[in-house]
Amino acid sequence: MDNKIKAMIYDGNFLRDVAEKLLEKGYRVIAPIKSGNYFIFREIDNPERISLNFINTKKSAKEFLFPQNEGLIRYREWIEEILLDSKKRAIIGIRPCDAKAITLLDEVFLKGFKDPYYEARRKNTIIIGYACNETGDYCFCSSLGLSPHETEGMDILVTNLGDRNYLEVITDKGDEIIGLFDVKEVTDEDGKRKHELERKAVESTTRKIVSDMKDVLVNNFNSDYWRKVAFNCIGCGTCTFLCPTCFCFDMLDEGEKEGIRYRAWDSCQFPLYTLESSSHNPRREKWQRLRNRFYDKFLYTVESKGKVFCVGCGRCISDCPAGVDITEVMNGLLKEVSE
Amino acid sequence: MDENTLKKLKEKCREMLKEDVEVIIVYTRKESEPKEILTVIESPDEIEKITLSPLSANNPAKHLIHELKNRSGKIGVVAKGCDSRAIKQLINEGKIDRERVHIIGISCPGIIDYRKLITKFKPSEVKKVTLSGDTVLVQTVNDEQRIPLDKLIYENCLYCTHPTPQEYDSLLGEVREGRRDFSDIEELEKMSQEERWNYWIGELEKCIRCFACRNACPFCYCTECLVDPTDLAISPMSPAEEKASYPRFLGKTVNAQDNLFYHLLRVIHHAGRCVGCGECERACPMDIPLRKLERKLEKEVIEVFGYIPDGDVPFLARLDILPEKETTSGR
Amino acid sequence: MSESCDRSNQLDQFEPKIIAFACNWCSYAGADLAGTSRIQYSPNVRIIRVMCSGMVNPAMILYAFRKGADGVVVAGCHPGDCHYNVGNYYAKKRIVLLKEMLDFIGFESDRLKLLWASAAEGKKFAEEMIDFVEKIRRLGPQKKMLSIPYRI
Numbered sequence: 001m002d003n004k005i006k007a008m009i010y011d012g013n014f015l016r017d018v019a020e021k022l023l024e025k026g027y028r029v030i031a032p033i034k035s036g037n038y039f040i041f042r043e044i045d046n047p048e049r050i051s052l053n054f055i056n057t058k059k060s061a062k063e064f065l066f067p068q069n070e071g072l073i074r075y076r077e078w079i080e081e082i083l084l085d086s087k088k089r090a091i092i093g094i095r096p097c098d099a100k101a102i103t104l105l106d107e108v109f110l111k112g113f114k115d116p117y118y119e120a121r122r123k124n125t126i127i128i129g130y131a132c133n134e135t136g137d138y139c140f141c142s143s144l145g146l147s148p149h150e151t152e153g154m155d156i157l158v159t160n161l162g163d164r165n166y167l168e169v170i171t172d173k174g175d176e177i178i179g180l181f182d183v184k185e186v187t188d189e190d191g192k193r194k195h196e197l198e199r200k201a202v203e204s205t206t207r208k209i210v211s212d213m214k215d216v217l218v219n220n221f222n223s224d225y226w227r228k229v230a231f232n233c234i235g236c237g238t239c240t241f242l243c244p245t246c247f248c249f250d251m252l253d254e255g256e257k258e259g260i261r262y263r264a265w266d267s268c269q270f271p272l273y274t275l276e277s278s279s280h281n282p283r284r285e286k287w288q289r290l291r292n293r294f295y296d297k298f299l300y301t302v303e304s305k306g307k308v309f310c311v312g313c314g315r316c317i318s319d320c321p322a323g324v325d326i327t328e329v330m331n332g333l334l335k336e337v338s339e
Numbered sequence: 340m341d342e343n344t345l346k347k348l349k350e351k352c353r354e355m356l357k358e359d360v361e362v363i364i365v366y367t368r369k370e371s372e373p374k375e376i377l378t379v380i381e382s383p384d385e386i387e388k389i390t391l392s393p394l395s396a397n398n399p400a401k402h403l404i405h406e407l408k409n410r411s412g413k414i415g416v417v418a419k420g421c422d423s424r425a426i427k428q429l430i431n432e433g434k435i436d437r438e439r440v441h442i443i444g445i446s447c448p449g450i451i452d453y454r455k456l457i458t459k460f461k462p463s464e465v466k467k468v469t470l471s472g473d474t475v476l477v478q479t480v481n482d483e484q485r486i487p488l489d490k491l492i493y494e495n496c497l498y499c500t501h502p503t504p505q506e507y508d509s510l511l512g513e514v515r516e517g518r519r520d521f522s523d524i525e526e527l528e529k530m531s532q533e534e535r536w537n538y539w540i541g542e543l544e545k546c547i548r549c550f551a552c553r554n555a556c557p558f559c560y561c562t563e564c565l566v567d568p569t570d571l572a573i574s575p576m577s578p579a580e581e582k583a584s585y586p587r588f589l590g591k592t593v594n595a596q597d598n599l600f601y602h603l604l605r606v607i608h609h610a611g612r613c614v615g616c617g618e619c620e621r622a623c624p625m626d627i628p629l630r631k632l633e634r635k636l637e638k639e640v641i642e643v644f645g646y647i648p649d650g651d652v653p654f655l656a657r658l659d660i661l662p663e664k665e666t667t668s669g670r
Numbered sequence: 671m672s673e674s675c676d677r678s679n680q681l682d683q684f685e686p687k688i689i690a691f692a693c694n695w696c697s698y699a700g701a702d703l704a705g706t707s708r709i710q711y712s713p714n715v716r717i718i719r720v721m722c723s724g725m726v727n728p729a730m731i732l733y734a735f736r737k738g739a740d741g742v743v744v745a746g747c748h749p750g751d752c753h754y755n756v757g758n759y760y761a762k763k764r765i766v767l768l769k770e771m772l773d774f775i776g777f778e779s780d781r782l783k784l785l786w787a788s789a790a791e792g793k794k795f796a797e798e799m800i801d802f803v804e805k806i807r808r809l810g811p812q813k814k815m816l817s818i819p820y821r822i
Contacts, residue, residue, distance in 0.1 A: 035545075036626055037454065058625065059547070068547070068593050071819070137372065137462045206463040207371060231402065232376050236551035238624050252590050260819050264591030270550075271570065277582065279573045321551050321622030322397065323369055323376035528774065536776025536814065565729050588729045596817040600732050603771060607728045610767050632771070639770045644763070654763075 005151060006169045008183040009190055014158050014165040015092050018128060019047040021180055022090045027126070030064055031092045032057050041091070052093055052160075055136035056313055060244035061094050062105060065121045068241075068265045072117065072251070076258040084117060090126040097141045097311040099129050099153035101244030107305050108247050126173055129154040133197050138314025140207040140327055146311060148201040149194070159194055166194050209327040210334050211308055217299040217333075221291075225336050229329050230287035232322040237267030239293065239316035239324075245309045248273070268292050294329060340448060340470040344511050345391045348417065351443055351509060353383050360441055361412030364402055366395040372462035374453055377402055391417070393451045393470045393488070398616045400425040400557035404434055413439050419447040420517070421616040423504030425557045428614055430506075432653070434560065444507030446515055449488060449496035451475065454626075456491055495617035495630050498523075521638045524631065539599065545625040546598040548591070552629055553605060555622035558612050565589075566601050606632045611640050611654020686740035686806040688715045690799070691730070693723045695753040696788050697745035703792030711796035712803040715743070722746070724757025728768050731782065735815040741806040745785040745795070758786070777814050781806060 019029045023045065031050045032039045039054040041061050071083040109118035132139075132148035141148060151157045155174035159166040166186070169178050240246040250266035253259060266273060269290070274283045283289045301309040310326070317325050352363050367378045367388045375394045380386065399416050403426065406414050418426060423444050429435045448470065456468075460479060467478040475491055477484045489497075500517040504510065527535065550567065553559045562570035566589040573582055589600055606629075613636070619629045640646050646654055692698040698719045704711065720726060723746025734742050744765055746758040765784040773779040783802055787795045 037458075038626070069591070069819075137457075231379060232397075234401070234551070234554040234622070236554040236622070237549040238551045238622075241547050241549050242624060250591060254590055254592070254819050262592070262819065264593070266591075267549075270567070272568065275571060277573075278575045279571075279577070280575075319624040321555050321618075321624075323374050325369060325371060328370055532773075532776050532778070534776070535774065539775045565727075588733050590819075592817070592819050594817065596736065596815055599775065599815070600736060600817075603775065604729055604732060607764070607768060607771060610763075632774075635774045636767065636771060639767060643766060643770070 004170070006175075007186045007191075008167050008169070008178070009186055010165045010167055010181060010183050011163075012165070014167060014181075015052065015128065015130060016047045016050055017181070018156075018177065019044070019050060019090075019092055021177075022092075022126070023047070026088065028087055028089045029092060030061070030089060041094075050093060052130060055132070055134070055139070056095055056097075056315070058315075058319075059242055060101065060313065060315070061091050061098050062101065062244050062247075064089060064091055065102065065125060066105060066109070066118060066247065066249075070117055070263050072261045072263060074258075074260050075255075080258075082116075084120045086120045086124050088124050089121070090128065092128045093130045094127060094154070095132060095313070096129055096148060096150035096152075096154075096157070097139075097146060097313045098244045099127055100146055100150055101153075101311045101313075102127065103153040104245045104307060104309055104311070105247055107307065111305075126177065127154045128156045128158065128174075128177075131157055131159040131198075132201050133160060135201050135205045136314065137206060138318045139205055139312060140209050140314060141312035142202050142205050143207075143209045144211050144308060144310060144312045147198060148205075149198040159197065161190065161193050161197070164190075166190055207314070207327055209310075209312070209330050211298065211310075211330075213298050213330060213334070214302055216337055217295060220333065220337060221295075223336075225333055226291040227287045229324070229332075230290040233269075233286060233290045233324050234322050235269050235271070235286045235289065236321065237265075237269050238319055238321065240267040240269060241265060242315040242319055244311060244313055244315075245297075268296070290324070294326070297326075298330065340391060340393050340395070340445070340512070342469060344445065345389070347511050348391055348443065348445070349386050349389055351511070352380070352389060352415070353386055355415050355441060355443075356380075356383050356386075359413050360415040361410055362406065363415035363417070363443075364399045364406065365389045365417050366391060366397070373456075373465045373468055374462075379406065391445065392468050393449070393475060393491075394453065394456075394468055395419070396450045396453070396493075396621060398422050398425060398555075398557060398618045400429055400435075400616075401555075401560070403440065404429065404560070407435065407439060413441060415441040415443060417443050417445060418504055418507070419445050419450075420499065420502040420504050420515075421447075421614055423506050424501055424614040425616055427506040428612060429557060432612075442504070442507045442509075444504030444510040446503040446510065446512030447496075447499075448473075448502065448515065449492040449499070451488075451491040452493045459486075493617060493621070495615065495620060498615070498634065500615060519641075521634065524635050524638055527631065527635075540595045542627050543598040543602060544595045545627055546593070546602070547625060548593050548598065548601065549624065551622040551624065552602075552619035555618040556605075556609075557614075557616065557618070558609055559605065565604060602629065602632060606636055609633060610636055611646060613637060684807060684811060686714050686803060686811070687738065688712075688741045688743060688799075688803060688806065689734045689739045690715050690717045690743040690745060691720050691723065691726045692717050692745045693747060693753075693757075694719055694721050696747035696751065697723070697785070697795065699789035700745075700787045700791050700795040703789065704796045705792075707792050709793055709796045711799045714803050715799050722752065722754050722757035723761040724752070724754065724759075726761060726764075728764060731768065732815065735777075735781070735812060736817050738812070738816055738818065740809075740812045741781045741783070741802060743783045743785055743799070743802060745787050748786045748788055751788065778809060778812075780809065781812060 022029050030041050031044050033042050033049045034051045038058040040058050073079050074081040109115040151170050155171045157168040248266045249263045251263045253261045275281045297309045362379045362381050366375045368390045377397050403416050430437050464479045469476050473488050475486045498520050502515040502517050613633045726744050731742050746761050752758040769779040
């Protein structure tokens, strides 16, 4: 699939121009804008509002494929309406780690049982990414085998070479869009500059994580290490809600004679997450719930889907109120075990 | 918060561990960045881990309750002015046993907003942050920079009423005066009703209902929270109808009105109890100005009821307090 | 008033929905007395009997607004006369603070009313209700805190 990547050069600001073109064609364009002290994805109607001066946005882009509140069915005496959303959307300016996270969400929602709501949104969404020419202090995608110029999960990847943009077209959907623009051939110098930028971005990454922890995790489930690590944790849901790959949800009904059944983001850090109907709660203590998060990301998903469910965006580290750090926890476990 | 205080703190901790204290809750530095977190030390060889700097932001009160439950001996804790007030209020509410706690009070000049710091420096390049008088000394890998404290201080610390702890067993640092200042609340009150509504809806639209504010607050300890019950009172014998019809004031819908419901309710429960530690605003990942709501409540409790939140009897239980004068909005 | 005379269709006029939490011992008995004495007052008021005005939680009041109530009344015994001695003091503190906070966030705090009515004051209860309904009718329908997911 990746042999088909075509590269070309665009003179100008591709992301702004493609936003304009897609708005004309009736797409809902979602792009990063500055809001207060941070950047966030929003549906825009004016391409001038797009701001690309960031390492990464505060929230990930998963809320456009898997919203925090999604109506499933509306009911009166019986099911009135199944609320599938097939609007055409384009997510522009997404970073490679978040786009890779979307492919991980595809593993959950599209393999095996196909989730019709996710499928309707995913089929009608175009993803145009923006490569990282510098990495932040919280980024660690390269330790997980990803690159700041990764193309997986995108239709088009845009790299900023200064006065021009280097475009990589990955899918047929991307091809159609490129057809609307005038593009040039890639010269050797362009290729060299792009590789230089990629190399510099990878080398500037200061944070590292040991990701192949399967055996260590299996053998240390009952270790006291997890109680120590959880001393600080306050048990909120910040890490799970900002994480681009966390996908747990709860389903609730609201309304009596007529109402709506909707699903909402849930967090494994909330105590009610594993409360069973018999009133038994297998993860009653906070340290058990914190331990579950690391195990789910680095062991359980590896066992069931073959992939580590972490893309190295670092949001859980920068926004954790208590200072729980996924890289320090995993590296610390390895150190503790080897002592 | 300077080098001198840190040295004295380390000595004090060494003394305490030799005497009667089982563990001490102290601040320590994270490995990968200069942020400080709380940790527990049990033996004198962990003394070197202790740090104390203008980045020591976390409030140890909730962790203290947790440790008191899990251990049987005496527990020491390093507490700034606001932390000490929180511990005192928790003692009044019966959550902490005063006999089992040894409080090392630190007189605090104000805490640095970490998010402001990392707009000026790259975290991995900062080696050390210390305070010298009113200046913050930031030592990076290249050089040392001096920044006045009020360029980096938390907005909440500007309105601190008790920088020097009032409940302590030992006190370090020079005594400071606090002040009560509601000028920013008064600014907001001057806006028209529509402007105020638009301001709050705009801010609360950002909320993702992660409950970091509730979990970080020392006084949100109800196990059956009104909006998100953490400990439903069901048993294996509860019938299905009871479980299905459990009252739910708020579901998981996340929109500006429901977020308003949650935040307003949370703040009302802190009438007369909030000590102003600012953990709620610091914990919020979306930078919502939660302290403004709490301080408005504090202002009303003081101005309408004449009650200064320092007493031993909880505000709501004081029967001699009824509104002394007309409410500030004349209702 | 001439407007309502011109209108032939009475249903055009906005009918507010008022929820009243009335304490069992005094104000609910007062409302009952208004009923047995055949004193008319606006049918817009839906009374919920609670044991004491002190048990009314700000969550219940905000929930009423969330579900579409245009006004909320909390009615209890006069200070000093509470059947449980101090419940109405708690209610007074809570409602005063809640009104201040609602005003601060830009919601019309006039929509919340605290009323002391004893079991013998049937007439007073009815009069206060009529006044309140007219006040809410002038303020108009409450849209700010309204949040019904399936209507959106």
